[in-house]
Amino acid sequence: MIPKLTAAQEQLCVLFTLCGKTLDMIAVLEAGHRVIGIEGCQSGVEAFFQENNIKYEIEKDETNKCQTYKGTECPLTIYVTDFFTFNKPLPPIDYIWDRGGLVAINPSTREQYRDRLIRIMAPERTQLFVVAINYTDLTYTGPPFVVNDDNVQTLFGSTCSCELVEAHDETEEYNSRVVSRIDFMEERLHLIVQKQT
Template identity: 30%
Template sequence: MKFTFRENGRLLEKYLDVLLSGRSGLRIFFPLCGKAVDMKRLADLGHSIVGVDISEQALKEFFADQGLPYCEEPVPGIAGAKKLQVGFLRCQMSVLKCPQTYISFDGVWDRGALVAVNPCDRPRLVNSLSIQKFVSSLISFTISFPGPPFYVPESEVKSLFGNHCEIKLLEKVSDFSERHRRWGLDYFLEVLYILKFVA
């Protein structure tokens, strides 16, 4: 069973002002970005976007779907990783192997990375995000079945991020559809948090 996280950008659109806080020209990170259309939306607003994923095919499909030509080059210091770039938008492979000195961001939009990785890899993923001392981050979790996507309870959100972030639950919304019913699910919730780094 294949699950696609990024089917629409309604939550980002609804809370865009919360993430941006009136700021312009931000550098925003999309971990495990896949084909997230939200990247193009923010790039069109003049923000610098870096998306990272393990699937080269997904990244190439994103550029093809958006009708964007791109240049391709290797990523220094990461064997086998590639960078696909056009204008303010850059995508590369492998989020868990990014050198800590490589990334510095003003914000993060996680539309499914934390629920996609194996639970044992969550601390590594969180470390790759939290070291950036981002000003704000919108993180959306899916609550459903054993996974992937994997359930991330609020207690674990606090455990993973609570030492260096203020955490606020923004919204819980049912995303249940007939497709989920066919999968044997009784409910499908999306939970959105805003995290703000505190020194």
């Protein structure tokens, strides 16, 4: 999705859910698009701005239990808040990029997480990209947790169309970052769009 997005000519609005410090946000900014992030960890957000030398200002919203970090020289806004209770109005979103959100949360909260995503999506406009993870090693319990194709279809299929865009074997890359090695891990990118009623 990111190469397609960075090649787009018009300015788009891209939401990164549970964004952490992902450098995908930098790639999208450098392509001239507007970036919005939602993240629960304040220190991670501050580190992102500092590590990428982005000047910012902070607005506090006690009513919504939210802090807003805004780039002063670029169209970047990151909300530090609980994604499940976030209720500030957002501009129309063209893309939602969920690379590490759905696979990181407790599986018991997936339906609630899905409902929040769908509430943000604008019919006939927003395209949701979810990077799901599949692995077969039962000794590894996550996070990241397994989100297979059936899980994606069960979560979104009643109201959205779900299309597998691509799949990548991430076993070697993952094992290079952890102590406990895993036998097999695959990332599967899904495009999810609300069905027309």
